[in-house]
Amino acid sequence: MRYCALQELQPAMVLGRAIYGFRGDLLLARGKELDHYFISRLGELGFPGVYVEEAGFEEVDPPEIIDGSLRASTEVLLDECLETLTKIAPSSQQFSGSLSESLNSHPELKKAIPIGKVRNTVKQIVQELLDQFATQLPCLLLKAQSRYQVQHAMDSMLVATLLGINFRFIYRELHQLALATLLHDVGKTALATENEPNIGPDHPKYKEHPTVGGLLVLHSGDDFYTECAAIQQHHEKQDGSGFPYGLKSEGKSPVKGRAYSTGSIYRLAEIVSVADMYDVLTSGTYQPPLSPEQAIEQLINRTPSEFNPHVVKMLASVIQILPVGCQVRIKKSSDSHLRYSRGVISKVNPNSPHKADLILTHDP
Numbered sequence: 400m401r402y403c404a405l406q407e408l409q410p411a412m413v414l415g416r417a418i419y420g421f422r423g424d425l426l427l428a429r430g431k432e433l434d435h436y437f438i439s440r441l442g443e444l445g446f447p448g449v450y451v452e453e454a455g456f457e458e459v460d461p462p463e464i465i466d467g468s469l470r471a472s473t474e475v476l477l478d479e480c481l482e483t484l485t486k487i488a489p490s491s492q493q494f495s496g497s498l499s500e501s502l503n504s505h506p507e508l509k510k511a512i513p514i515g516k517v518r519n520t521v522k523q524i525v526q527e528l529l530d531q532f533a534t535q536l537p538c539l540l541l542k543a544q545s546r547y548q549v550q551h552a553m554d555s556m557l558v559a560t561l562l563g564i565n566f567r568f569i570y571r572e573l574h575q576l577a578l579a580t581l582l583h584d585v586g587k588t589a590l591a592t593e594n595e596p597n598i599g600p601d602h603p604k605y606k607e608h609p610t611v612g613g614l615l616v617l618h619s620g621d622d623f624y625t626e627c628a629a630i631q632q633h634h635e636k637q638d639g640s641g642f643p644y645g646l647k648s649e650g651k652s653p654v655k656g657r658a659y660s661t662g663s664i665y666r667l668a669e670i671v672s673v674a675d676m677y678d679v680l681t682s683g684t685y686q687p688p689l690s691p692e693q694a695i696e697q698l699i700n701r702t703p704s705e706f707n708p709h710v711v712k713m714l715a716s717v718i719q720i721l722p723v724g725c726q727v728r729i730k731k732s733s734d735s736h737l738r739y740s741r742g743v744i745s746k747v748n749p750n751s752p753h754k755a756d757l758i759l760t761h762d763p
């Protein structure tokens with residue numbers, strides 16, 4: 400199979416991967432032949448493209464980073480959690496006073512996140528990544544814009560956890576990092592109102608979402624201080640120009656043992672921040688989507704002012720910039736005959752995220 404962008408989809412093409420909708424329900428099964436109606440529905444749901452089966456690409460099998468059913472059940476759990484928050488979160492005005500007071504006067508908010516269930520799911524995902532010896536992200540993070548919030552949380556968590564594994568974090572820290580990343584934007588849902596369901600960067604309350612989200616997680620169980628700090632600081636920038644606290648960082652490696660100093664960004668937050676921004680840039684929510692390579696380039700350009708250079712450097716070795724199933728055009732090659740050829744990535748090189756096997760499709 401190969402990846403096909405939405406605008407290139409044609410009737411009679413055959414779907415290579417099943418498409419799931421809200422609550423993990425199956426929308427289109429693998430093997431389904433597309434027609435004009437299905438193609439326009441995919442566009443309405445906000446899919447940038449899909450995998451299609453095609454003669455000549457039978458051997459191309461884009462790997463999934465975790466089992467599809469585990470992904471689906473995690474997304475359902477998060478969907479339920481956000482839905483509960485939407486129902487019971489008080490209006491944003493009530494959050495504008497003291498946040499702790501809001502939580503005390505609305506004790507039901509402390510139970511909005513089923514933290515025990517979330518923690519168990521996160522542990523399963525971390526274990527699956529460790530069992531597979533996963534150290535790289537070999538696939539595109541395809542998401543439907545209609546399900547952006549949940550899928551952004553999920554995909555950012557996978558990227559952050561892979562970073563944590565590469566930094567050789569211990570189990571406990573991997574669980575903390577994964578949970579914090581999965582819930583890093585719950586504050587947006589808590590601040591949303593019926594009139595303003597989306598808290599984007601232009602919303603006056605946007606800069607409060609890290610603080611609110613962190614507090615919600617902190618109060619949803621015992622001993623979630625680490626996760627709370629990582630959530631509350633995921634929009635801080637290395638040079639102090641971030642929010643909500645304007646914390647700074649010396650840009651040291653976030654490896655275990657780095658001492659915490661007052662007024663500086665917590666090391667797990669630096670990882671959440673990079674994973675979050677990588678997913679934002681590649682998903683095309685606020686701007687046209689960037690390729691994995693373009694997103695990494697942009698993150699590199701934004702170090703050391705915004706992001707921790709050690710984390711971005713690690714990201715560059717974690718992300719497979721030539722994902723299996725994607726089309727590429729050769730700009731430079733030691734073999735001049737290959738220049739300007741196009742092809743589909745058929746296999747990645749586990750030893751180098753920048754090398755891959757290619758099936759040539761267009762030879763000038």
Ligand SMILES: [Fe+2]
Nearest residue numbers: 583584633634
């Ligand atoms: Fe955020």
Ligand SMILES: [Fe+2]
Nearest residue numbers: 551583584675
């Ligand atoms: Fe985010």
